[in-house]
Amino acid sequence: HAADYNWRFANLYSRGSAFGAVYEDLAKNIETMSDGRIKVQVLYDGEGVGSSGIFGAVKTGLITMGATFQSLNAGELPAGLVEIGLPGGTSDVGELTTLFQQKGWAPILKKAYGEQGLVWLDPYIQPAVYVITKEPINSIEDFEGLKIRAPGAYGKFLRNLGASPVSLAWSEIYTSLSTGVIDGSIGSNMIDHRDGNHVEVAKYMYPLPLAGAQVLPIIVNQSAWNKLPADLKAIVKAATTVHAQEQMTKSKLWESEAVADMEAKGLQWSPEPSAADKAAWKDAGSKLWDEYAAADKYSKELIDVLRKEQK
């Protein structure tokens, strides 16, 4: 029989990618658990909405549910950048879970998204952001003057280390690394670096991540959500919790596979950073906190929670 609710679920990954398959699982879970009352059509990158358009599309209801990458929506919901994890933040999964569930991040984010007509569902954790360079980084001073493709918050972080962030389209990274327009580039994670073939044109990965772990939300259009009866709401929530688990276990595995793939193609790691380098790295990250807190009220609330933690 026909479903009671027809949902469109857009995610930021391309069709056929490993991450895409996890979203396909989430869609199937919602269908199965709701006994077919909700039907979910999965849309991949570019299939009607590009990855940077997901946020706006869910907000207007063009798409019912979305998995978006908050760096792409930094201009629409600045708090999303803090949510994803500012450079220098923790990568400890347990710590992150407590931060969201007990220390008060979840209610703040629910409000921030709610203000824009979005329901914020379970966050899920994705692997870290790393920077790949053409030349090895032997000490942190080597970042001085390097042109590195790094958008938004990551650009600011690298600027604090003396590098020159460059803005480029993703599809121009490969050519630009190869010809030397840029000396390095960040990738949203190791899998992104592998898929972009960056190791063919830049060999050195810096061992310290720019962001330890990335926390991304699943968002649902508010009015579509309101139409669901309570039992279906609970089912969707339960399905996203299962999804968050799957993301976590699988992304660890995929990250190590991606690293192994790249190492087979000649990837090398820059030497282990010194204690001073690590301190400078952390310092470059924390300098951003004030800046972000000042820019947006929800960011401030989130960062205040973090600050309280540190004391």
Added chain:
Amino acid sequence: MIMTAIRRYCLGVHALVAFIGNSVSYLMPVLAFVVAFEVFSRYILDSPTIWAYDTSLFIFGYIAALGGAYAQQQRAHINVDILYNKVSARTKSIFNLFSFALAMFFMVIVCKMSIGKFEEALEFNYRRQSEWAPHVHHYWLMMAIASVLLILQLSSDWIDSLYQAITGKPLLPTAPTEQEETAP
């Protein structure tokens, strides 16, 4: 009496759209300069700018959108003219009644959505996601204006076609189609 008013309306629209179309063309060298400057700044001065990327995209959007009405005036928008070229001027104007109405329908929706996005951008202080993070509200305002201009031009062309379909003569004295002149 009413014909004079209509004629004035059409001529007014023509003048306005031609003025905007001309003005937009001055953005072309600016666009090239901005991109070239970024290359210069990055390669020679070793300091990439934070503003050139978004600025060039905004200028690109402005040229692309605002030129639409002028392109309609010049009949430069691409059409498949296989059947169109075979029919009489009067049949052409009947065809135009359909196509221009369809185009206007689309542009009215573009306009409505752009105004909505403009208000939203103001309410939530939307910016670009880059480090420079410029405001985007002006882009949506521009899109709304570009749509209105295109609607005005289409409406004028629609009236012209209607007049021609009924009377068999063009409404305006000389249809301004100095599309392309040879280069010096």
Added chain:
Amino acid sequence: MISIELLTGILFACIIASFALGAPVGLALGGIAMGIGYMTWGDALFNVIPTTLESTHFSFILLAIPLYIYMGQLLTRSGIGDAMFSASQMLIGRVRGSLAISVIVVCSMIGAMVGIIGAGIMTSGSIALRPMLERGYDKRLALGVIMAGGGLGILIPPSIPMIMFASSTQNSVGRMFIGALIPALITIVLLIAYVVISCKLNPKRAPMDVVPEVLPTPKEKFLTARDGLLSLLLIVAVLGSIIMGIATPTESGAIGVVGAIVLAIFFKRFKPRMVQKAGMQAALLVSVAMWIIVGASVFSNFHLLMGVQNMVAGFTQDLGLPPIVVIMLFQLIMLLLGFIIDEFIIVLMCAPIFTPIAVSLGYDPIWFGILMILNIEIAVQTPPYGFALFYLKGIAPPGITMLDIYKSILPFVLLKLFVLVIVMMFPELVTWLPNQLMDG
């Protein structure tokens, strides 16, 4: 809910109807999508417009279109483009069709600068169409050469669709770039051979330049050579800026603009009015191209949101056909998709659906990717609907009709189909060179 097959049929019928009425392509596609969408989905669909506008106007890759168009306009209006062709003709000598041959050579060089089809065709069209028409070349030959040559932009590296293919199927970009070189070379050689042979058979297609009553003095010859050399230097400089890592392929368009202005000053052809006219024409063309892209993207985004990709995916599952037939079927599907969807989305949509199947049948993924690129090149220039057709119509002088363009491309499409077929039959044409040059 309406089935996707029926919806596709209705949309296609509406496209044909609006094309027959001579409606502006981009605005009509947008209007059709919104009209049918409103009836099947409701007004929530209108929200596809803002995201589509953002993704087209804020695309740094598409920025190559205005920059290269402007460069092309400056070159042609300052006469630098003519100097380039005069000199290269002097080089080739008195061969029938020599201008068309130099156009193909210049197009190949432009192809090495740009990574997308639109920029390739509109630049080549700007600088090379008028010289051919003025010298009395058959307009079909002239148009076909521009279309075939300009389309090389995605076959000659760098190529954005190849980068997208490699990333969405996890293959090496370097291998694809190198693998494309032999098919590209074959295409260029065949194009030149076609021009030479067809002009021999039908001399009227390409009149010889009249021999001037007074032969050019050595000094005049020297000036032609100097001017031509300087303008070829511009192309070398733009290419060099990419290869040496000064600029990305997109940005190199701006280098070309600056170079064209510098050359115009050098040739004493720089007049503010010339620059203004070039800007005017370029802005008009940019707007025309972008309104088509916006309207067509609104249309295809609607179609994708309704699930056309699932129709394609479902269709290709469990075919149970002989492998080479499956490959041919894929080629056919992509050609058909070329009727409604642009080059990037074809790659995004088909690469991940088709490539794993091709690989499981034992085929080389790089080879399959190059087939896809060759296929897209054909798909965007086959009637009735194709971006390359629209770009060429945009750049052509008013007297050229769409029918002229449709007719002009036939021999060239056959030629490209021939390349597609031989690459399909001899995968070594793609796989050999990367294996020689890259280890592992």
